[in-house]
Amino acid sequence: MTKIIESHQWFETIKHKDYLYVIRERLDEIDPRFDTTYTNLYIVLGSHSALLIDTGCGLFPLKPIINDLIDDKQLIVINTHSHFDHIGSNSEFDKVLIHKRERKLISKPRDLSFLKDSSKEVIKRYESKNYILPPVKEIQAVDDEEIIELGDLSIKIIHTPGHSPGCISLLTNKHELFTGDTAHYGAMYLTKATFPIILSSISKLLDMYKEFKDIEIYPSHEEFAVGKELLVQLSQGIQNIDNIWDTKTRDDFLGAWLLSDENFKYVIF
Ligand SMILES: [Zn+2]
Numbered sequence: 001m002t003k004i005i006e007s008h009q010w011f012e013t014i015k016h017k018d019y020l021y022v023i024r025e026r027l028d029e030i031d032p033r034f035d036t037t038y039t040n041l042y043i044v045l046g047s048h049s050a051l052l053i054d055t056g057c058g059l060f061p062l063k064p065i066i067n068d069l070i071d072d073k074q075l076i077v078i079n080t081h082s083h084f085d086h087i088g089s090n091s092e093f094d095k096v097l098i099h100k101r102e103r104k105l106i107s108k109p110r111d112l113s114f115l116k117d118s119s120k121e122v123i124k125r126y127e128s129k130n131y132i133l134p135p136v137k138e139i140q141a142v143d144d145e146e147i148i149e150l151g152d153l154s155i156k157i158i159h160t161p162g163h164s165p166g167c168i169s170l171l172t173n174k175h176e177l178f179t180g181d182t183a184h185y186g187a188m189y190l191t192k193a194t195f196p197i198i199l200s201s202i203s204k205l206l207d208m209y210k211e212f213k214d215i216e217i218y219p220s221h222e223e224f225a226v227g228k229e230l231l232v233q234l235s236q237g238i239q240n241i242d243n244i245w246d247t248k249t250r251d252d253f254l255g256a257w258l259l260s261d262e263n264f265k266y267v268i269f
């Protein structure tokens with residue numbers, strides 16, 4: 001018998017602060033081969049508008065969950081970047097913001113047929129959509145340093161390329177820093193050719209601590225509300241990859257090299 005699950009059971013909603021909700025889904029329950037447990041979406045509630053950061057994997061309807069949290073506030077939706085686990089429910093919303101360098105990547109249907117041989121039963125929900133994620137109707141390209149106004153709260157866009165060309169981080173005026181896939185614990189997906197780019201993005205984020213010592217980090221995967229040490233450890237870890245390169249193993253599903261140190265796993269393309 002197939003167990004029926006619904007959005008409210010699939011997504012875990014955590015009220016982390018009065019104005020900040022974390023909505024988590026289990027990426028390992030979709031496909032354990034990504035070696036990632038959680039994808040984190042965030043809702044930031046301002047006095048007149050709410051910002052949804054990422055739309056998840058698109059297996060279950062997300063909009064009903066969001067509507068329950070934002071009351072009658074105007075909703076703004078942004079993608080930290082265009083990977084499938086961050087854009088899945090884009091088509092449920094009228095408009096999505098994304099960095100200009102990844103605008104085109106979310107304008108077409110996304111083929112998820114690489115997930116077909118996942119060991120997880122829930123993947124059958126994609127089968128009914130022929131493993132295609134439909135695109136959002138309207139896309140608004142954004143750029144570095146743009147500000148999103150939510151009323152009493154404002155959020156600055158910071159271009160942090162490396163993991164992908166249009167990756168963004170977002171800093172609220174209350175010093176929550178959303179880092180997307182630019183920095184998180186667990187399995188970091190990186191391209192060897194862009195190590196210098198990601199390292200300069202991480203130091204750009206570290207530089208912000210010179211101005212605001214109390215920044216808290218909210219990544220798009222795994223633990224959230226972590227400190228500056230995440231960025232310090234990640235920067236050191238990436239710079240050390242050449243020294244541990246001989247310990248790499250091959251992952252054929254991901255088509256990448258796997259390495260690890262005491263803080264991170266690295267999936268290197
Ligand atoms: Zn990603």
Ligand SMILES: [Zn+2]
Nearest residue numbers: 083085181220
């Ligand atoms: Zn991701």
